[in-house]
Amino acid sequence: MQQNEGLLDSVILRKKILAFWHNRHVSSYQLELGLLLTPFLLGTAVLLLLPMLLTIFLAFTSYNAFTPPQWNGLQNFITIFQRDVFWIAVRNSLVYVSFSAPLQLLGALLLALLLYHQRYGVREYRIAAFLPSVIPEVAYALIWLWIFNPLYGPLNKLLGWVGLPEQAWLVNTATALPSLIFMSCFRLGEGMFVLIAALQGIPPAYFQAAALDGGSRWQILRHIILPLLTPWLLLLLLRDILLSTQSSFAPVYMMTEGGPGYATMLLPYLIYDEAFSHFRLGHAASMLLVMFVVMGILLWLVYRLLGGWGYTDEI
Amino acid sequence: MKSSFLESLLWQVAAITITLLFVTPLLWVVTNSLRPVGLPPPRTLEWLPQPLAWSNYSTIFHLIPLGRQIGNSILVSTVGALLTLLTASWAGFAMVQLPKRWQGWLVGLAIILLMVPSAAVWLPRYVIFTLLGLIDTYTALFAPAFMGTKSLYVLMFYWTFRRVPQELFESARLEGASALLIWRRIALPMAHPTALAVLLLTFTHYWSDFVDPLLFIKSEERYTLAVGLRMLQQMAVTNWSLLLAAVMVMTAPVILVYLIMQYFIRNESPLTRLLRG
Numbered sequence: 001m002q003q004n005e006g007l008l009d010s011v012i013l014r015k016k017i018l019a020f021w022h023n024r025h026v027s028s029y030q031l032e033l034g035l036l037l038t039p040f041l042l043g044t045a046v047l048l049l050l051p052m053l054l055t056i057f058l059a060f061t062s063y064n065a066f067t068p069p070q071w072n073g074l075q076n077f078i079t080i081f082q083r084d085v086f087w088i089a090v091r092n093s094l095v096y097v098s099f100s101a102p103l104q105l106l107g108a109l110l111l112a113l114l115l116y117h118q119r120y121g122v123r124e125y126r127i128a129a130f131l132p133s134v135i136p137e138v139a140y141a142l143i144w145l146w147i148f149n150p151l152y153g154p155l156n157k158l159l160g161w162v163g164l165p166e167q168a169w170l171v172n173t174a175t176a177l178p179s180l181i182f183m184s185c186f187r188l189g190e191g192m193f194v195l196i197a198a199l200q201g202i203p204p205a206y207f208q209a210a211a212l213d214g215g216s217r218w219q220i221l222r223h224i225i226l227p228l229l230t231p232w233l234l235l236l237l238l239r240d241i242l243l244s245t246q247s248s249f250a251p252v253y254m255m256t257e258g259g260p261g262y263a264t265m266l267l268p269y270l271i272y273d274e275a276f277s278h279f280r281l282g283h284a285a286s287m288l289l290v291m292f293v294v295m296g297i298l299l300w301l302v303y304r305l306l307g308g309w310g311y312t313d314e315i
Numbered sequence: 316m317k318s319s320f321l322e323s324l325l326w327q328v329a330a331i332t333i334t335l336l337f338v339t340p341l342l343w344v345v346t347n348s349l350r351p352v353g354l355p356p357p358r359t360l361e362w363l364p365q366p367l368a369w370s371n372y373s374t375i376f377h378l379i380p381l382g383r384q385i386g387n388s389i390l391v392s393t394v395g396a397l398l399t400l401l402t403a404s405w406a407g408f409a410m411v412q413l414p415k416r417w418q419g420w421l422v423g424l425a426i427i428l429l430m431v432p433s434a435a436v437w438l439p440r441y442v443i444f445t446l447l448g449l450i451d452t453y454t455a456l457f458a459p460a461f462m463g464t465k466s467l468y469v470l471m472f473y474w475t476f477r478r479v480p481q482e483l484f485e486s487a488r489l490e491g492a493s494a495l496l497i498w499r500r501i502a503l504p505m506a507h508p509t510a511l512a513v514l515l516l517t518f519t520h521y522w523s524d525f526v527d528p529l530l531f532i533k534s535e536e537r538y539t540l541a542v543g544l545r546m547l548q549q550m551a552v553t554n555w556s557l558l559l560a561a562v563m564v565m566t567a568p569v570i571l572v573y574l575i576m577q578y579f580i581r582n583e584s585p586l587t588r589l590l591r592g
Contacts, residue, residue: 037405048462052431052436052439115330119330125330128334129333130573131337135570137525139562139565142559142562146347152356154343276441285439292435
């Protein structure tokens with residue numbers, strides 16, 4: 001009996017030790033997991049979160065990248081608000097985004113409606129429509145600089161061939177910004193694939209029921225497809241609006257440098273110019289802040305105007 | 316719904332027309348990159364220049380140090396892609412094994428980070444890199460790889476690893492395997508398609524990156540191809556055939572990678588497709 005108890009004790013002790021070791025091991029395992037997660041979290045903190053806080057700080061300082069920043073309150077904002085070029089850039093940026101984002105979305109929607117069925121060759125057509133979206137942005141800007149070139153560019157040759165008058169495109173103040181908007185419309189591959197995926201997710205029974213009820217194609221599009229796509233369309237529109245701040249920089253930098261006059265002066269380029277040509281990093285930071293406040297207001301307006309996420313069930 | 320022959324025909328015509336709209340500019344670029352240098356501007360639309368000047372492609376290598384720039388681009392893109400593979404798959408692997416509540420938080424964070432446009436961080440990153448002494452180094456160019464380049468890649472790995480039965484990780488852990496070993500031996504081999512997709516996407520991301528080298532690289536011998544193109548543009552303003560040849564040198568690898576992805580990566584989550592950009 002005594003012996004047995006001793007045995008039992010030792011068994012219990014061994015179990016306890018094992019459990020203790022096991023627990024410790026689990027916690028060290030979780031430590032290892034934490035280590036694996038560290039690069040992502042630390043990198044995000046240093047490269048995304050810190051920069052955003054730094055922008056807010058720099059917006060209220062005078063800073064030229066060589067001497068330490070000096071706090072100067074709202075002075076930056078007063079200065080930039082008094083500059084005409086700033087307001088021109090704000091207006092141009094709003095014009096740019098209010099045409100390019102919806103046009104990209106419309107193009108993506110039309111292409112998705114055309115290319116979502118399984119048909120002969122559909123895969124190749126989708127790949128082809130995506131091609132302009134994969135071209136590196138410098139190369140894309142140069143290609144379009146050539147296409148728009150009044151003398152050498154194929155666009156004017158094409159117009160001449162059809163019998164239409166040739167244009168000066170980027171050289172003319174009236175057509176420069178529309179030209180930039182036009183070239184951005186072909187970069188719609190991602191939107192197209194998202195919408196194709198969304199369309200393929202609509203249960204075929206919906207279409208069959210509508211067809212049985214004698215609905216025309218337009219009615220099916222208007223009353224079934226579009227309402228079901230609303231959340232996706234809204235999401236893509238918000239995304240395109242935000243991304244326009246980064247995608248509009250390279251074309252302006254490579255093709256027009258804001259000109260002719262200030263016809264294509266957009267905020268990202270103006271901010272770049274302030275920061276890296278004139279080394280007024282404080283001013284640039286306050287412009288950056290204003291740009292994202294304006295973008296925020298725009299996103300909110302679009303969200304409200306389109307009535308929130310619409311139908312969210314069943315997709 | 317069975318469609319009639321006429322309808323299919325109409326559809327094919329529409330699809331081909333629209334496709335041409337998207338492909339023709341690129342075809343023009345290819346043919347006009349072969350137009351002999353020094354010709355007067357064309358009078359009409361030139362589909363195929365005569366004679367074909369293949370020498371354009373060697374000329375640009377003499378005009379600017381294109382070979383060196385390609386080398387720099389390959390270096391930065393390769394390091395960036397490999398580093399991203401490590402950090403993004405580590406993060407995704409760690410996330411799936413954390414408590415559910417933390418997973419939710421981290422996924423939420425990753426999705427919010429997706430919405431941050433890079434324009435928001437160009438300027439402050441310049442300030443931070445100046446403080447860290449990273450200006451004019453390759454490290455400044457592939458620095459985003461330390462956080463997985465884009466949180467999207469972390470999410471891709473997270474979603475992939477979540478489809479793996481968690482008991483596999485669990486049992487290996489009870490055998491006493493370390494997290495790194497489980498990641499290396501069990502998790503990563505099960506995520507081959509995702510890993511390949513992330514490698515290719517990040518490679519083209521760093522290859523195409525223009526703003527970062529423009530801002531962070533000062534000395535010409537560290538220029539990447541993207542900035543080299545700008546350099547060539549300033550040197551040969553009206554020499555369109557040369558510029559277009561350089562455009563092709565930069566674009567062809569990206570298109571190749573894209574076609575490889577389309578034909579070889581068949582894990583058809585819609586996500587693998589919308590990831591570029």
